[in-house]
Amino acid sequence: MNRRRFLAAAGVSGTVGLAGCLDALGFGRQSSPYAPPLVEDRPDAVYYPTHVEGMKSFGTATDGPYKCALTYSYPHRFWLLTSNPDDPTNKVGIRSEDSMHVMPVVWHEETGVVPPAANPSVEFALADGDESVPSVSPWPMLSQPMGVHFGDNVALPRNGDYTATVRVAFGSTKRTGALADAPDAAEFAFEFTYLAERVDTIAYRTLDDAGERGAVEPMQMDVPVNQLAPPAELPGSLVGTGTSGDADVAVVVADDAARFGGRESERYLAVSPRTPYNRFPLPLASVSATATTGGETVHDGPLTATLDPELGYHYGAPVADAPDEVAVSFDAPPQVARHEGYETAFLDMPTVSV
Structure with missing residues (x-):
C-alpha cells in the first residue's frame, strides 16, 4: 500500500x-x-x-x-x-x-x-x-x-x-x-x-444540514487539536484580514524579526491562512506576498512556511519596515488531502489584499 x-x-x-x-x-x-x-x-x-x-x-x-x-x-x-x-x-x-x-x-x-x-x-x-x-x-x-x-x-x-x-x-x-x-x-x-x-x-x-455552508465543531480528544489564534490575538500588529478560496487570511507584523532569522532592525511579516469556522492551519501551500509602506515596496517574493509556538503554522519573511498594505498570492493551494466538507474549498485561491 x-x-x-x-x-x-x-x-x-x-x-x-x-x-x-x-x-x-x-x-x-x-x-x-x-x-x-x-x-x-x-x-x-x-x-x-x-x-x-x-x-x-x-x-x-x-x-x-x-x-x-x-x-x-x-x-x-x-x-x-x-x-x-x-x-x-x-x-x-x-x-x-x-x-x-x-x-x-x-x-x-x-x-x-x-x-x-x-x-x-x-x-x-x-x-x-x-x-x-x-x-x-x-x-x-x-x-x-x-x-x-x-x-x-x-x-x-x-x-x-x-x-x-x-x-x-x-x-x-x-x-x-x-x-x-x-x-x-x-x-x-x-x-x-x-x-x-x-x-x-x-x-x-x-447530519441534517449536510451540504450547507458551515463546519462541525472539533471533537473533544485527549490529543491536541491544531487551532490557530483568532487574528486579533496573534502576536504582533494586525495589518488586516481577507478571504481567498473560502480560506480566512490574517496578516500580522511582529517587531522581533531576529527570532525568525532576520536582523534586529527588521520587522517580521506573517501570513496566517486558516479554515473558516474552526481556524485550522492550511499547510503545504506556496505563498508569496507584495508588501508596501507609504507606496514603497518592502517585500516582493515568496514567504517561508514556518512553525512557531506563538504564531502557529504560517508563512513569513523579514521586512525592512512595517507594511500598511499586503497582497498575498497563493501560487499553489494547500497540498493536503481533504475529508468530506473540505474537498471543494481552498482550491482556486486568488490574490487577496489587506
Whole structure:
C-alpha cells in the first residue's frame, strides 16, 4: 500500500465484517454504511458533511520531546489533490479489504504544537509473525473534527495482536522558538489488539444540514487539536484580514524579526491562512506576498512556511519596515488531502489584499 494506490482506487465499497450483510440487503460491493451518498451541488466552500465519525486510540508513546497517539476510525473516503486545474481532486474510495482509517497524531509535548507538515510512516506486524501486513505512509489531511492530521486506510488481515512502529520526519518546515532545537525525527512503538467488531462500535451520526455552508465543531480528544489564534490575538500588529478560496487570511507584523532569522532592525511579516469556522492551519501551500509602506515596496517574493509556538503554522519573511498594505498570492493551494466538507474549498485561491 503506497501513495500510488489512489490511482487505482475505485468507488466506495463494503467494509470488513459487514460485506455479507450488505450483499443480502442489495448493496453489493459498491456502497458503504459509513459513506452515505455525497450531496449534489456542493458549494465551492466549506460545508457540513453527510456524517461525523468518532475515533478510538491504541494508546500513546513518547520519544524525546514528542508524543504520539495512534488513533483510528472507520475506513474513510477522502480526496487527494491533482495537478489538473480542470479536475483538481481525486477521490480515494473505501475498498472492501480496508479495516480502519489509521491516524498517528504527533505533538511537541512542551508547547502542545502539532506539526502539520511531516512525513510519517506506520509499519504493522502481527505478533505471531505468520502473515504479512501492509504498511502505510499516511497523508497529511484536513478534516472538520480533527483538523490537520495524518491518515490513511489500512487493511489488516485478521483480528489479533499487532505491533506498530510510527516513524516521523519533520521535513523542511522552518521551526522557531522552543521547536527550533527539537529533533528532526521521532519513532514510536505500539502494541495493540485489533478487533473488527471494536471498530464497529465507534460513534457515528448523520447530519441534517449536510451540504450547507458551515463546519462541525472539533471533537473533544485527549490529543491536541491544531487551532490557530483568532487574528486579533496573534502576536504582533494586525495589518488586516481577507478571504481567498473560502480560506480566512490574517496578516500580522511582529517587531522581533531576529527570532525568525532576520536582523534586529527588521520587522517580521506573517501570513496566517486558516479554515473558516474552526481556524485550522492550511499547510503545504506556496505563498508569496507584495508588501508596501507609504507606496514603497518592502517585500516582493515568496514567504517561508514556518512553525512557531506563538504564531502557529504560517508563512513569513523579514521586512525592512512595517507594511500598511499586503497582497498575498497563493501560487499553489494547500497540498493536503481533504475529508468530506473540505474537498471543494481552498482550491482556486486568488490574490487577496489587506
